[in-house]
Amino acid sequence: NFMLTQPHSVSESPGKTVTISCTRSSGSIASNYVQWYQQRPGSSPTTVIYEDNQRPSGVPDRFSGSIDSSSNSASLTISGLKTEDEADYYCQSYDSSNQVFGGGTKLTVL
């Protein structure tokens, strides 16, 4: 099994840009799609990015995803931060037999 490692927390001011990383421990990050989920307290996760860099309808283009094979990691970038973006963010990927979630990153917008 591989692991996905995320920073425990990040914080930034409204209007700024923040990037959350997700590093895969083994196997290529490019081999399997990466998803990003947002979870607010008391709510189910919702998708902000799927298949590495695709945004579901209704997700603003302030959210973007990318992968970097050189660091074997994926990134979620949120620009023009709003207070409503404050939430936990989870990356997720898979291999031939397992789905794996990262440990989650708490984003504080202050």
Added chain:
Amino acid sequence: QVTLRESGPALVKPTQTLTLTCTFSGFSLSTSGMCVSWVRQPPGKALEWLALIDWDDDKYYSTSLKTRLTISKDTSKNQVVLTMTNMDPVDTATYYCARMYSSGWSDYWGQGTLVTVSS
């Protein structure tokens, strides 16, 4: 409109078997590429994937929990059932089911059901 709803006991005793049902609508689990996945989240902790079943009745389990988990589907009832044996207080969590594509993307999630393991 796609919806999923988890149901099952809110409280189970240690060593008991937990049975959870995911009842869904708005899609068919017999459609190629379609899957239903179970994910749990202990209070204040991260999401943990448990199991999934696909349109072809292939089943996949978390490596760390596979000896305790069984997933099955009833396509005619639009239901997926997850059983977890030998429950322990560390299994206390909110359990979610989600519609998932073969690309790994879960686009619709249920509201979750909190299961507490306590004597």
